[in-house]
Amino acid sequence: NLSDRLQKVFKYLKGQGKLTEENIQEALREVRMALLEADVHFKVAKDFVSGVASRAVGQEVLQSLTPGQQVIKIVNEDLTRLMGGKAEPLKLTGKLPNGIMMVGLQGSGKTTSTAKLALKLSRETRRPCLVPADVHRPAAIDQLVTLGKQLNLPVYASRTDQKPEEIVKAAFAFAREHNCDTLLVDTAGRLHVDDELMGELDRVKSIVEPSEILLVADAMTGQDAVQVADTFHDRLGITGVVLTKLDGDARGGAALSIRAVTDCPIKYIGMGEKLDALEVFHPDRMASRILG
Amino acid sequence: VLGKKTIDMDLLDDLEEVLITSDLGVRTTQTLLQRVTEKIKRKELKEPEKLREQLRQEIQSILDVPSPPLDLSAQHPFVIMVVGVNGVGKTTTIGKLAHQFKGEGRKVMLAACDTFRAAAVEQLVLWGERAHVPVIRQKSGSDPSAVAFDAMDAAVSRHMDVLLLDTAGRMHTKVNLMEELKKVHRTLQRKMEWAPHEIWLVLDATTGQNALSQARLFKETIGVTGLILTKLDGTAKGGIAVAICDELQIPVRYIGIGESLEDLRPFDPQEFARAIF
Numbered sequence: 001n002l003s004d005r006l007q008k009v010f011k012y013l014k015g016q017g018k019l020t021e022e023n024i025q026e027a028l029r030e031v032r033m034a035l036l037e038a039d040v041h042f043k044v045a046k047d048f049v050s051g052v053a054s055r056a057v058g059q060e061v062l063q064s065l066t067p068g069q070q071v072i073k074i075v076n077e078d079l080t081r082l083m084g085g086k087a088e089p090l091k092l093t094g095k096l097p098n099g100i101m102m103v104g105l106q107g108s109g110k111t112t113s114t115a116k117l118a119l120k121l122s123r124e125t126r127r128p129c130l131v132p133a134d135v136h137r138p139a140a141i142d143q144l145v146t147l148g149k150q151l152n153l154p155v156y157a158s159r160t161d162q163k164p165e166e167i168v169k170a171a172f173a174f175a176r177e178h179n180c181d182t183l184l185v186d187t188a189g190r191l192h193v194d195d196e197l198m199g200e201l202d203r204v205k206s207i208v209e210p211s212e213i214l215l216v217a218d219a220m221t222g223q224d225a226v227q228v229a230d231t232f233h234d235r236l237g238i239t240g241v242v243l244t245k246l247d248g249d250a251r252g253g254a255a256l257s258i259r260a261v262t263d264c265p266i267k268y269i270g271m272g273e274k275l276d277a278l279e280v281f282h283p284d285r286m287a288s289r290i291l292g
Numbered sequence: 293v294l295g296k297k298t299i300d301m302d303l304l305d306d307l308e309e310v311l312i313t314s315d316l317g318v319r320t321t322q323t324l325l326q327r328v329t330e331k332i333k334r335k336e337l338k339e340p341e342k343l344r345e346q347l348r349q350e351i352q353s354i355l356d357v358p359s360p361p362l363d364l365s366a367q368h369p370f371v372i373m374v375v376g377v378n379g380v381g382k383t384t385t386i387g388k389l390a391h392q393f394k395g396e397g398r399k400v401m402l403a404a405c406d407t408f409r410a411a412a413v414e415q416l417v418l419w420g421e422r423a424h425v426p427v428i429r430q431k432s433g434s435d436p437s438a439v440a441f442d443a444m445d446a447a448v449s450r451h452m453d454v455l456l457l458d459t460a461g462r463m464h465t466k467v468n469l470m471e472e473l474k475k476v477h478r479t480l481q482r483k484m485e486w487a488p489h490e491i492w493l494v495l496d497a498t499t500g501q502n503a504l505s506q507a508r509l510f511k512e513t514i515g516v517t518g519l520i521l522t523k524l525d526g527t528a529k530g531g532i533a534v535a536i537c538d539e540l541q542i543p544v545r546y547i548g549i550g551e552s553l554e555d556l557r558p559f560d561p562q563e564f565a566r567a568i569f
């Protein structure tokens with residue numbers, strides 16, 4: 001792992017006063033490799049490592065740590081700070097019901113995360129209702145209706161012959177009828193390069209006027225994370241990210257790539273298929289995971 | 293990368309970036325670049341365009357895993373188990389495969405062995421209707437192996453040519469879920485001597501290095517005889533397939549290029565290598 005590799009790099013550094021450009025060159029190469037193996041984007045890894053270099057060069061080699069441990073400490077601190085420093089909550093403000101739109105690529109976990117978020121909000125004394133606005137995937141409405149029933153929360157009865165725009169429009173009246181203060185809108189998975197479908201999302205946004213637009217992204221996403229996040233953010237304005245499937249063994253470098261390119265906070269992580277498997281994002285834990 | 297007149301450090305850096313950003317991964321990228329660097333040192337490669345062509349050839353030959361051609365007529369019914377982690381496109385791909393095989397004049401049947409996820413059975417039933425093939429199912433929460441058992445009986449008694457089994461998405465790291473998959477596998481083996489005849493692991497082209505871990509564990513647990521790479525209609529290159537073919541020698545059989553019934557293509561190693569360079 002990275003600590004062992006850095007130990008090797010620095011085994012001749014004992015008793016040399018400072019971390020210099022030369023002696024950390026090799027160490028930084030190892031850090032960059034570790035980030036790429038963790039799926040951090042090529043350019044993001046490069047920029048990150050040069051940031052670490054400028055912080056590390058000239059530092060005194062501390063008594064309490066080996067040089068390798070010192071570099072790791074700097075990397076860990078920089079990673080944690082870059083990914084948001086501390087946890088960030090949902091900002092649900094303005095006229096009720098507050099809308100939350102769940103968007104992202106196919107299969108990333110939007111529908112499941114929509115239900116998970118509804119459960120979490122209801123436990124925080126909000127009154128959410130679920131809005132299935134995916135009329136494209138076979139049995140997508142069925143899926144969210146089933147989850148809503150499991151949670152005993154109101155789900156708008158969308159039909160596949162409706163347009164997403166019609167569904168969200170009607171959802172407002174539905175929310176008022178059921179005395180709901182939060183609208184959780186599940187949308188169909190789509191490619192960031194599908195101009196027509198990205199346009200549809202824009203139209204849904206202008207009707208819902210959401211307090212939050214959450215990009216639901218799969219933790220095992222590779223280099224593509226940058227293109228996807230950049231395009232979704234550019235076209236829609238993302239306010240936060242839900243990173244799913246962290247109960248697997250993906251290192252999750254996509255978390256760093258997404259934050260680097262959108263500057264949007266990861267608000268929640270998906271830790272399993274059960275509806276209570278949604279946790280608040282902790283940047284420091286993610287940093288250690290990415291470094292392996 | 294284009295327009296370079298000589299092979300220099302900059303060109304090699306550019307090529308490294310192309311390979312890494314296509315998800316080939318650090319190790320495979322280093323191996324490929326080392327091979328071409330050897331040729332450059334021995335003066336066997338002098339021009340940038342030849343260098344790119346050489347890399348394309350290397351990638352193509354890795355992807356061309358020597359494997360027996362797929363002969364669905366060799367068994368009756370020919371049993372195919374479809375597995376993979378959550379959300380990669382298993383259910384959708386089965387719909388496409390059913391359409392493909394039916395178009396080849398075969399009688400196809402589907403088995404809804406994902407008895408866990410909300411509306412999973414309903415989703416497969418809809419695909420069965422689109423492809424005009426029967427779907428064997430039981431009520432939600434039933435044992436996936438029981439559905440597999442029933443499906444084998446039905447496929448035999450109804451003289452089906454191909455039986456495709458849909459399974460629930462699962463993390464390869466969850467021992468109890470991999471045990472459940474083993475049980476489905478054993479059920480099929482007990483019903484018919486050499487079944488399942490193919491076990492296809494579905495991988496999402498947007499996945500990075502974790503796809504290698506998925507392939508290793510699924511192969512180790514129940515054996516994988518083929519790969520299907522989905523969502524290649526996006527911007528991801530799916531380069532991790534190169535690392536998987538190299539290490540595990542499993543052939544890619546099909547690729548998914550969209551969400552409709554016809555969005556399935558047989559895998560073409562040359563086309564795949566071209567898309568990277």
Ligand SMILES: Nc1nc2c(ncn2[C@@H]2O[C@H](COP(=O)(O)OP(=O)(O)OP(=O)(O)O)[C@@H](O)[C@H]2O)c(=O)[nH]1
Nearest residue numbers: 106107108109110111112189245270271272378379
């Ligand atoms: N292990 C695990 N599985 C998850 C997690 N989140 C979602 N899933 C699973 O991932 C698969 C896809 O989830 P969906 O909610 O259907 O994904 P989606 O983004 O709505 O998919 P589309 O609507 O087709 O774009 C399902 O099998 C879910 O159970 C998670 O955090 N961990």
Ligand SMILES: Nc1nc2c(ncn2[C@@H]2O[C@H](COP(=O)(O)OP(=O)(O)OP(=O)(O)O)[C@@H](O)[C@H]2O)c(=O)[nH]1
Nearest residue numbers: 106107378379380381382383384461523548549550
């Ligand atoms: N763009 C694109 N989307 C695809 C492709 N294959 C599948 N999908 C989409 O990916 C999403 C997930 O597909 P599913 O078939 O439900 O995936 P799965 O592996 O069965 O999911 P689980 O059973 O929940 O693990 C759906 O929205 C599909 O339409 C493809 O080749 N291209």
Ligand SMILES: [Mg+2]
Nearest residue numbers: 110111134140
């Ligand atoms: Mg969905």
Ligand SMILES: [Mg+2]
Nearest residue numbers: 382383406412
């Ligand atoms: Mg499925």
